[in-house]
Amino acid sequence: MTRQNLKGLDRGELTTFFASLNEPAFRARQLFRWMYGRAAQNFEEITDFAKPLRARLQEVATLETLTLETRQISHRRDAEKFLFRLMDGVHIESVLMHDQASNRPARHTLCISSQVGCPVDCKFCATGLMGLLRNLRPGEIVDQVLQAKRLSGSKALAGSPITNVVVMGMGEPMLNYDALLKACYLLGDAEGPNLAPRRIVISTSGIVPKIERFTKEGHKFRLAISLNATTDDVRNQIMPINRKYPIAALLQAAREYTRQSKQRVTFEYILLDSINDSLADAERLKILTRNIPCKINLIPYNPIAEAHQSSSGLETLLAYRRPSFERIEAFLANMREGQNTVTLRWSKGDDIDAACGQLWTKVEKAKILA
Numbered sequence: 001m002t003r004q005n006l007k008g009l010d011r012g013e014l015t016t017f018f019a020s021l022n023e024p025a026f027r028a029r030q031l032f033r034w035m036y037g038r039a040a041q042n043f044e045e046i047t048d049f050a051k052p053l054r055a056r057l058q059e060v061a062t063l064e065t066l067t068l069e070t071r072q073i074s075h076r077r078d079a080e081k082f083l084f085r086l087m088d089g090v091h092i093e094s095v096l097m098h099d100q101a102s103n104r105p106a107r108h109t110l111c112i113s114s115q116v117g118c119p120v121d122c123k124f125c126a127t128g129l130m131g132l133l134r135n136l137r138p139g140e141i142v143d144q145v146l147q148a149k150r151l152s153g154s155k156a157l158a159g160s161p162i163t164n165v166v167v168m169g170m171g172e173p174m175l176n177y178d179a180l181l182k183a184c185y186l187l188g189d190a191e192g193p194n195l196a197p198r199r200i201v202i203s204t205s206g207i208v209p210k211i212e213r214f215t216k217e218g219h220k221f222r223l224a225i226s227l228n229a230t231t232d233d234v235r236n237q238i239m240p241i242n243r244k245y246p247i248a249a250l251l252q253a254a255r256e257y258t259r260q261s262k263q264r265v266t267f268e269y270i271l272l273d274s275i276n277d278s279l280a281d282a283e284r285l286k287i288l289t290r291n292i293p294c295k296i297n298l299i300p301y302n303p304i305a306e307a308h309q310s311s312s313g314l315e316t317l318l319a320y321r322r323p324s325f326e327r328i329e330a331f332l333a334n335m336r337e338g339q340n341t342v343t344l345r346w347s348k349g350d351d352i353d354a355a356c357g358q359l360w361t362k363v364e365k366a367k368i369l370a
């Protein structure tokens with residue numbers, strides 16, 4: 001008999017499970033707290049359950065857990081990256097970033113993956129190069145937070161709680177919509193990791209019907225959109241998904257989201273040398289976003305490391321470069337003349353391949369070479 005994995009189940013599903021064992025409903029609540037609130041790894045840790053119940057659970061159920069394969073800490077010690085192995089042997093990445101501004105409480109933001117690989121095929125992205133291997137299940141999405149909490153609490157970067165989650169790792173979250181939202185609600189649960197919905201940001205390449213659904217359903221999680229270009233010509237080139245959902249339709253969906261949710265949307269804009277970083281681009285970006293309550297987050301492109309160069313399809317990736325410091329500054333200064341808040345985010349942990357998909361490509365390459 002295959003054992004049932006309980007990680008990823010919500011309260012109702014856990015109640016049904018315990019009913020099938022003729023156990024009272026409060027067991028579901030106890031397990032929920034242990035599994036999501038205290039990150040229990042196995043039934044033995046759950047001391048609220050008497051030994052016979054733990055043994056019974058061990059027979060019929062599991063708590064599937066991600067296995068840490070590699071952990072890297074950046075030189076500046078402000079970021080660490082986890083490469084996790086899933087039950088079927090595939091890998092995903094999560095990155096934990098520590099932000100110690102003096103004027104507000106420290107932030108510890110975990111960037112999590114939503115899929116293994118990604119089907120969207122953005123030309124500058126290492127994850128895009130992988131294609132889609134499979135969707136993550138709710139338990140695998142939640143477990144990235146639970147494991148990162150456990151790991152970071154005990155090692156070099158002294159005990160950091162996770163205060164924020166951004167779904168900006170591998171994968172397109174809106175193409176794994178149901179699993180992702182279920183996971184976000186588990187992460188937000190007061191008896192689980194207890195993250196306020198405004199501290200969970202879902203980033204999408206612009207899957208318009210899913211943004212519309214997200215808006216209509218009224219979820220309180222924050223939305224970020226990877227805009228990355230100011231003309232359909234350029235966006236078509238670097239993000240082929242734009243052929244299906246062009247800029248005008250995307251911005252309309254973003255506007256509607258802000259109108260109904262009364263929240264600002266964040267536009268991410270990676271800066272690619274000589275592709276989307278001219279002052280004319282900055283002018284267009286201001287005009288495009290003029291009537292949308294938003295923040296604009298400029299991200300200088302994180303080039304794909306030399307180590308990946310011989311993988312197939314990589315030649316296209318290598319065509320992309322980070323603009324010079326002067327060009328980035330000029331773009332930023334121009335954007336600051338507009339009315340929206342603009343921030344420049346240097347990716348933390350450049351030295352640990354912290355950009356999306358980079359560590360994966362390195363490990364897969366090492367496996368191929370081994």
Ligand code: SAH
Pocket residue numbers: 118124125126167168169170171172173203204205225226228268270299300301302303304347355356
């Ligand atoms: N699929 C979603 C979320 C994951 S990608 C999305 O595209 O929004 C998260 C962000 O990383 C996107 O804004 C993407 O444009 C950016 N990104 C991908 N590769 C990058 C790189 N090498 N350097 C900097 N940002 C990158």
Ligand code: SF4
Pocket residue numbers: 118119120121122125126127128129169170171172205226356
């Ligand atoms: Fe997928 Fe986002 Fe990478 Fe595009 S940028 S390929 S949507 S992970």
